[in-house]
Amino acid sequence: MMTTAYNLDNRGSPIKDVYHGGPATPFAIGSGHVDIQKASDPVLLYDIRQLEYLLYLCSLKYYSSQIARFDQNFTSPKRTTMLPKDLNYPSFVVRFKSDAHNVTITYRRTVTNVGNHPICTSKVQVQEPKGISVKVNPSILSFKMHGEKLGYKLSFTTIK
Secondary structure, eight states: OOOOEESBOTTSSBOBOTTTSSBOOHHHHTTOEEOHHHHTSOSEEOOOOHHHHHHHHHHTTOOHHHHTTTOTTOOOOSSOOOOGGGSOOSOOOOOOOTTOOSOEEEEEEEEEEOSSOSSEEEEOOOOOOTTEEEEEESSEEEEOSTTOEEEEEEEEEEOO
16 A cells, blocks of 8 residues: 655654665655555545556566466456556656666556545645656646546656
């Protein structure tokens, strides 16, 4: 489960990586320390159906025998058109070659308003890693009713 999380400890300092004692990276923290109060009252949900997970496994080149552990009636398509990055998931991993310049990778995601307030607005906040430009379009999602689905694109571009 991924949910609202934070990356500061109970003293307001960055969470430390237990391996080397320095500030933890997103890969060490994962989704962060779960904020149970916020997790029990979500606002946005990334819907994923079982079929999407199965096609995701196909995109990762899982064998039919491995996928059958999850669904014995599922048959992998002969040609999968889904890429691993296409899974509607709230996490993004981007890998660029070290000499990449002005290369862009774009993700598309859809979220559903499941909060207690039918009319709500979510605004993105981004901390760009060094050497990467991050653009979100639209940067504000304005929901008009409970259960409404809205999409956004997130693009990562290498810069020098």
